[in-house]
Amino acid sequence: MSIRICFRTACVLVMLVLMGCEDLNELKTLRIAVNPWPGYGYFAVVEEREYTSVLEIVETASLSDSVRAFNRGQVDMLGGTLAELAAINHSGKRTASAVLVLNRSVGADMIVASNEITSLEQLAGKRLALEKGSANVLVLAMALSKSGLQLDQIDLLPVPQGEMPVAMMTGHADAAITYPPTSVELESLVGFSRLFDTSQAPNAVIDLLIVADEVIDQHPKELASVMDTTNKSDNFALTCSVHQPHFKHAF
DSSP: HHHHHHHHHHHHHHHHHHHTTOOGGGGGGGEEOOOSSSSHHHHHHHHHHTSSEEEEEEEEESSSHHHHHHTTTTOOOOEEEEEHHHHHHHHHSOOEEEEEEEEEEEEEEEEEEEEOSGGGGTTTTTEEEEEETTHHHHHHHHHHHHEEEEEOSSSSOOGGGEEEEEEEEEEOSSSEEETTTTTHHHHHHHTEEEEEEEOOOOOTTTEEEEHHHHHHHHHHHHHHHHHHHHHHHHHHHHHHHHHHHHHHHOO
């Protein structure tokens, strides 16, 4: 997978040199699906500061919604992880590749559980809410590895991210695999607390720019323009972090 990412990235970056004075008004607008995960704040900065004219953001409620939009042909790319990339290519509806590493989760992806559950081992026999086919499965894999539990020892409950607070409050789920902004809401509820997070597995969830293979092949100039803007937005975030330290950590 890493070789494929590097190869695709190299091909696109070559186009940065070839773009020259190309009239971007004649280029295709690329649509990207992004959910509220703070790590995709790069693209909000790109759009707000008009770093490129070829990018249109399509907001989705969750990673699963981003995948659905991609598979339906509603977007050309999305922010996601290896889990979403695998789900897309497994579906057979479209093929995609990762062309850029955006960031990694170091504590933001987590398992929130009722206070009665104080260790990962105590998830045995419990109902664990997760968003199937998303980065949640990567967190689950790390939690199983850390605890020594087997997959069949936990009752997995498919729940969209936005519905997890209700599932927890009504007792439908005992724990949930979640990420911001849903995790912020869950941790604020009385009777629930963080049980596990990716600070204990910092390489488990790595965010990627996932692009349709036909876009990589047919619109390399536009894609190169989008990729170049992530460096500009990153520099902007670093500048802002001098005065607002929390800004940088949102990415």
